[in-house]
Amino acid sequence: MEPLERYRSIIDDFDAFLAACKRPLASAVRVNTIKSSVERTLAALEREGVGYEQANWNPRVLRLETDSPGSTWTSFHGFTHGQEEVSAVPPVVLDPEPGERVWDCCAAPGGKATQLAARMDDRGTVVANDDNLGRLSALRFNAERLGATSLAVTNEDARTYSLERFGFDAFDRTLVDAPCSCEGTIRKNPDALDNWSEGHISSVAGIQKGILRRAIQATRKGGAVVYSTCTFAPEENEAVVQHALETESCRLVDFELGLEHSTGLTAWQGDDFDDGLERAARIYPHQNDTGGFFVAKLEVTAE
Numbered sequence: 147m148e149p150l151e152r153y154r155s156i157i158d159d160f161d162a163f164l165a166a167c168k169r170p171l172a173s174a175v176r177v178n179t180i181k182s183s184v185e186r187t188l189a190a191l192e193r194e195g196v197g198y199e200q201a202n203w204n205p206r207v208l209r210l211e212t213d214s215p216g217s218t219w220t221s222f223h224g225f226t227h228g229q230e231e232v233s234a235v236p237p238v239v240l241d242p243e244p245g246e247r248v249w250d251c252c253a254a255p256g257g258k259a260t261q262l263a264a265r266m267d268d269r270g271t272v273v274a275n276d277d278n279l280g281r282l283s284a285l286r287f288n289a290e291r292l293g294a295t296s297l298a299v300t301n302e303d304a305r306t307y308s309l310e311r312f313g314f315d316a317f318d319r320t321l322v323d324a325p326c327s328c329e330g331t332i333r334k335n336p337d338a339l340d341n342w343s344e345g346h347i348s349s350v351a352g353i354q355k356g357i358l359r360r361a362i363q364a365t366r367k368g369g370a371v372v373y374s375t376c377t378f379a380p381e382e383n384e385a386v387v388q389h390a391l392e393t394e395s396c397r398l399v400d401f402e403l404g405l406e407h408s409t410g411l412t413a414w415q416g417d418d419f420d421d422g423l424e425r426a427a428r429i430y431p432h433q434n435d436t437g438g439f440f441v442a443k444l445e446v447t448a449e
């Protein structure tokens with residue numbers, strides 16, 4: 147927990163935050179509406195004797211009273227997908243429409259890519275890319291089990307991604323669920339901070355800036371880009387978005403979030419950020435009894 151002390155000055159009720167980080171996380175699943183409705187899934191869980199609680203911000207997200215949500219009948223049949231509750235937030239903020247072209251540039255193992263496909267009624271195209279071939283096997287397996295047929299899978303470094311192969315020059319919307327230092331996953335993975343260092347944060351921030359840059363370039367004017375991480379480090383969150391605001395054609399936009407959250411920071415350790423970063427959301431573990439997440443939404447603008 148020692149590395150998290152650096153956030154004492156920016157987190158309200160820091161002691162409650164630390165206490166929440168030490169508690170294990172409830173099992174959560176997302177209802178896969180490609181294969182089942184919420185009502186049918188709840189009825190199946192009741193028949194199976196698995197207790198559940200619907201998230202108040204999203205009825206498709208369920209907390210289950212079982213330690214093995216992947217072993218239920220509903221999971222086996224692809225009615226549900228094990229997914230941490232806050233991990234379901236970025237696709238909701240991206241809010242794609244059926245028929246659109248969406249790029250999930252860091253997609254494996256596919257929790258959010260299959261959620262995007264479900265939100266689009268599995269119509270249109272979700273290009274699910276990841277630079278890690280092994281993790282893409284898990285994505286393919288998940289897409290098959292969940293019946294998501296609108297996914298196209300690619301294996302490239304998102305920083306240098308080429309669009310020519312698709313016969314179009316821009317996506318309508320792009321999700322950058324970036325690789326990060328994963329501080330916010332401490333409740334799920336107690337070893338998450340074992341290899342923590344400021345050097346690692348700085349090196350992953352460089353990768354994040356490259357990925358977000360390409361995501362904005364690959365999205366049409368007026369289209370949306372959501373940037374998310376499961377970490378608290380401002381160097382990987384506000385500073386990455388700030389860099390995009392300074393170097394690419396984009397602006398921060400508001401979004402609705404039914405979850406309690408804090409706003410993005412406008413300053414950190416001597417660096418000032420754009421005031422628009424208050425439109426971003428920082429979700430801390432003690433606010434909704436979840437993991438931690440950062441989410442910002444950008445609109446691509448004309449140069």
Ligand SMILES: C[S@@+](CC[C@H](N)C(=O)[O-])C[C@H]1O[C@@H](n2cnc3c(N)ncnc32)[C@H](O)[C@@H]1O
Pocket residue numbers: 233251252253254255256257258259275276277278281302303304305323324325326353357
């Ligand atoms: C936070 S995880 C994505 C989780 C995924 N969105 C989901 O919901 O299941 C970040 C992913 O980024 C991938 N990644 C790291 N560097 C990358 C790069 N330069 N280009 C594309 N993917 C990259 C990692 O392999 C990892 O799978």
